Amino acid sequence: MAVTRRRTLVVAASAALVLGAVPAAAAIRSETPDVALNRAFQPVGSASTAFTYDEQGVARGATATVEAFYPGDGTTAVTLELRGLQPFRTYGAHAHVGACTEAPAGAGGHWHFSDAGADPLEEREIWLDVTTDEQGFAKSVALRSHEIPAGDRPMSVVVHALPTDHVTGAAGARLACVTVPF
Numbered sequence: 079m080a081v082t083r084r085r086t087l088v089v090a091a092s093a094a095l096v097l098g099a100v101p102a103a104a105a106i107r108s109e110t111p112d113v114a115l116n117r118a119f120q121p122v123g124s125a126s127t128a129f130t131y132d133e134q135g136v137a138r139g140a141t142a143t144v145e146a147f148y149p150g151d152g153t154t155a156v157t158l159e160l161r162g163l164q165p166f167r168t169y170g171a172h173a174h175v176g177a178c179t180e181a182p183a184g185a186g187g188h189w190h191f192s193d194a195g196a197d198p199l200e201e202r203e204i205w206l207d208v209t210t211d212e213q214g215f216a217k218s219v220a221l222r223s224h225e226i227p228a229g230d231r232p233m234s235v236v237v238h239a240l241p242t243d244h245v246t247g248a249a250g251a252r253l254a255c256v257t258v259p260f
């Protein structure tokens with residue numbers, strides 16, 4: 079586990095450097111994720127908290143690992159790892175307001191930081207778009223200069239068919255959803 083965690087932090091640190099996200103980079107100082115979960119996507123109808131709604135786009139048995147870091151310094155970091163997806167494909171992904179349900183729409187809309195004011199849309203929300211490698215593996219990191227308030231937390235990560243439109247936030251059909259206790 080220690081090795082996995084170290085790799086997570088290195089990836090997050092690299093993203094912070096690339097993005098120049100100096101304030102949010104503080105989030106990755108957390109040694110241990112405050113939230114960490116791994117789930118396999120299962121078809122609707124199964125006893126699961128992670129559903130695939132389109133087994134072509136996200137096969138049953140593909141997995142999602144979500145970690146969140148809350149260092150308490152005004153920043154948040156969230157990482158998403160997906161395994162077993164289609165190779166060489168970009169998927170949109172975001173934190174959503176509701177838990178996953180058997181209906182794709184059940185997770186509701188994008189969750190957003192209520193104190194984010196006029197920040198760009200991506201900074202007001204938690205976007206985790208990924209592009210898979212030849213193995214169908216992908217990882218993304220979202221670093222934000224806000225904290226998730228106790229009474230207003232996202233409850234899921236939804237994987238979409240298309241990259242996220244930076245103006246509208248739209249990302250096409252909902253292919254899969256994993257309930258996350260942020």
Ligand SMILES: [Cu+2]
Nearest residue numbers: 171172236238
């Ligand atoms: Cu979404």
